[in-house]
Amino acid sequence: MARKQGSHSDITGPKLRKAARRLIAQHGFAAVSMRQIAAEVGVQAGALYNYTPDKQSLLFDLMREHMDELLTAWDVEEKGGSALERLERFTRFHIRFNLPRADEVFIAYMELRNLSPENFAEIEKLRRQYEAGLEDILRAGEAEGVFAFTDLRIATMALIAMLTGLNTWYRENGRLSVAEIETIYWDLVRKSVAV
Amino acid sequence: MARKQGSHSDITGPKLRKAARRLIAQHGFAAVSMRQIAAEVGVQAGALYNYTPDKQSLLFDLMREHMDELLTAWDVEEKGGSALERLERFTRFHIRFNLPRADEVFIAYMELRNLSPENFAEIEKLRRQYEAGLEDILRAGEAEGVFAFTDLRIATMALIAMLTGLNTWYRENGRLSVAEIETIYWDLVRKSVAV
DNA sequence: TTTTTAACTGAACATCCGTTCATAAGAAAA
């Protein structure tokens, strides 16, 4: 039996990425087998190899896709203005973008060590590109005299860690809305680099 | 062949924990086999089962040991005083304790999902206990009128995420000393919850 | 209607997994 009704590559491809994303986020890349993913897609393991050359590429594609979306979305959001405005925009953007993408963010942070060296290098490049966005804002604010910190690089990493940490405890339908959370974090961020 | 010269349980036991710690931190729990660990210990896989009932317990013991050490060390460090003093002490303690324990901290954060439900609950309890230490300090500071934040729980999680994030980029023999890093982070922490 | 093609099956490949256990051997006790 093969090619059941409605089973096209346009359907199975996205299904595969979705299943892989969910399972890898839940159990970890190494702990998930191609057969498990196939079962969730509703297909035999062999069929997955019509959509990915191997398991490693599956992980890499998920991560690159996520990073590409992140950078593209930030490119659209970044519109200049004062350093203070830009920092607020970054803070709110980061939270609004990451919160509904719990699985993707989790994978992007946890599975770096399961990438091949070449794939790791590429993802790392994209991550640094994103960090550079925040670093630019902090540098501009320091030049404007509205921000103050001892070390630019540490301030950048500290703020990103603080914001991304939100994903470890946030649960949908919690006591706070995303808008409230944004504002609470913006308050912490703003003050931490204030003059 | 069995029991070579100098091979006692007093030696193999610690060797096992050390090898497991290193390998799990590097490759992840699911990706490391008992045979790999045994090879690093210098023993056959079967011999490991003189020291751990199974692989799961090995992970759990590593994590509980780490959390116990953390809580015990903080108990010693916490000496009262003003909220500001206590917060500075917490900040410096967290950095000084975590920095030389990169592998342990990494495992404690990354391998939670590989714990059995009961083991997870126990580790989670210890983690919350540690978080409560910081939460107490922030609450005291708010009562004293020296700290201000919108939400106590979020402020707690945000600060811990910020501090722990240090472990993701810090490398020994970097451009900054631990003392310098402590001070830089203390500056960020202090301002973020300042009135 | 017939032919072609994309999509999938199911079995097979060699290899690895965690764990158990009968057995061996060096060290300590007698």
Add this chain to the structure above:
DNA sequence: TTTTCTTATGAACGGATGTTCAGTTAAAAA
């Protein structure tokens, strides 16, 4: 020296792993 005990070996267990591929079938093209 002989006996006892600890610590290790190495083979074996059933099962899972990523990946390949000849064969099959439904849909699309002719």
